[in-house]
Amino acid sequence: xxxxxxxxxxxxxxxxxxxxxxxxxxxxxxxxxxxxxxxxxxxxxxxxxxxxxxxxxxxxxxxxxxxxxxxxxxxxxxxxxxxxxxxxxxxxxxxxxxxxxxxxxxxxxxxxxxxxxxxxxxxxxxxxxxxxxxxxxxxxxxxxxxxxxxxxxxxxxxxxxxxxxxxxxxxxxxxxxxxxxxxxxxxxxxxxxxxxxxxxxxxxxxxxxxxxxxxxxxxxxxxxxxxxxxxxxxxxxxxx
Ligand SMILES: [Zn+2]
Ligand SMILES: [Zn+2]
Numbered sequence: 001x002x003x004x005x006x007x008x009x010x011x012x013x014x015x016x017x018x019x020x021x022x023x024x025x026x027x028x029x030x031x032x033x034x035x036x037x038x039x040x041x042x043x044x045x046x047x048x049x050x051x052x053x054x055x056x057x058x059x060x061x062x063x064x065x066x067x068x069x070x071x072x073x074x075x076x077x078x079x080x081x082x083x084x085x086x087x088x089x090x091x092x093x094x095x096x097x098x099x100x101x102x103x104x105x106x107x108x109x110x111x112x113x114x115x116x117x118x119x120x121x122x123x124x125x126x127x128x129x130x131x132x133x134x135x136x137x138x139x140x141x142x143x144x145x146x147x148x149x150x151x152x153x154x155x156x157x158x159x160x161x162x163x164x165x166x167x168x169x170x171x172x173x174x175x176x177x178x179x180x181x182x183x184x185x186x187x188x189x190x191x192x193x194x195x196x197x198x199x200x201x202x203x204x205x206x207x208x209x210x211x212x213x214x215x216x217x218x219x220x221x222x223x224x225x226x227x228x229x230x231x232x233x234x235x236x237x238x239x240x
Contacts (some may be wrong), residue, residue, distance in 0.1 A: 029171065029190075030198050031158040034222070037117040037203040041071040045208060046092035047151065050079030055097045055125060055147065058140070062148045065170075065186050072155065081122070087118040090110060091210040093154045097125040097148070105225035106130070107146040109153035112221050119207045121154035123147070141176035144185040153224055156198050157191060178180040 036043065051059055073190045079096070080089040086096035088110075106129055111121045129135040130143055148170035149159075161167050166174035169188035176184065 016215055022121060028197075029158040029160050029194055030220075031153060031156045031224070033116050033198070034111060034118055034156040035116065035198050036072075036155070038199075038207050039202055039204065039205040039206055041199055041202075042069070042073050042198065042207050043071070043199075043206075044073040045155070046074055046077045047074050048079040048081060048089060048092060048094040049076050050081045050083045050086065050094055050096040051125065051147075052083070052097050052127065054127075054130070055143065058144050058147050059095055061144060061186075062151050062170075064149060065148060066155070068187070069192050069195045071195050073150075074095075086122045086124050088122050090120050091208055093121040093123060093151065095123045095125075095151065099127045099131060100126050101126075103128070108223055108225045109150040110223045111154055112222055114207065116150040117203070117205075117207050118154070118156060119210070123150040123154060125150070137222060138176045139176060140179045141179075141182045141185055144182075145170050145174070145176055148185060148187065152187065152191065155195060157194060158224075159190075180215060188213075 016041045019171070036045065042193040046088070047059065047063055049056070049059060049232040055187065059076060063076050067073045077092075078092060080092075081087050081096055083096040083098040086094055087097075088094055102180055105128060106126050108124045108126075109121065110124075111118045113119065125143070125147055130138055152171055157171055159171050160169050164173050164175070166172060166183045168183050169191055170184055170186055171191055172184050176182070
């Protein structure tokens with residue numbers, strides 16, 4: 001998440017941040033090695049469309065963007081969830097939008113794991129902020145940034161940067177200031193390179209497209225939230 005209203009950041013601190021961010025071109029932003037199990041590449045992940053009309057074209061753009069990856073493709077299919085609840089469907093990702101309330105997050109990606117293998121995922125885009133004209137970053141570029149990032153998380157990608165500057169990847173925490181401020185609304189080459197690294201190995205089983213016998217196989221879910229007010233929230237939920 002990005003922090004806005006950081007007027008007290010000193011020049012020295014800002015420069016240090018820029019230096020720290022600019023240096024590691026080879027940085028790794030895998031999300032703890034989480035990945036879909038599959039026996040070969042490229043694999044095709046279904047994205048269930050549970051978004052409202054204002055998000056439809058953005059979902060298409062994000063799906064096309066991520067499909068540029070050499071290791072995976074995404075395809076948009078009819079949604080299997082009620083948007084407000086956004087329950088997961090085994091073997092795929094449900095992408096939802098609804099007014100989830102004043103939660104502090106613009107979007108949330110949640111993945112269910114079996115070991116390090118992702119078994120299902122959800123993305124929630126929060127229309128509480130994007131439907132609200134009073135929200136500072138209520139614009140289509142920020143929406144594209146959010147939906148691109150949250151879908152990216154469901155492949156096992158983390159953030160490239162959380163300082164708030166733009167690295168011109170949707171996996172950063174820049175805040176788009178208007179519809180014409182379109183930096184950071186698409187993946188960059190480093191995201192594709194990271195996906196190739198994450199998915200360099202083959203598994204002997206697959207979790208893609210599987211209609212799980214029991215979602216209860218997944219013992220843990222992990223969430224990364226993108227905040228409207230700047231705090232970074234990484235939530236680990238352990239299920240009984
Ligand atoms: Zn594996
Ligand atoms: Zn994120």
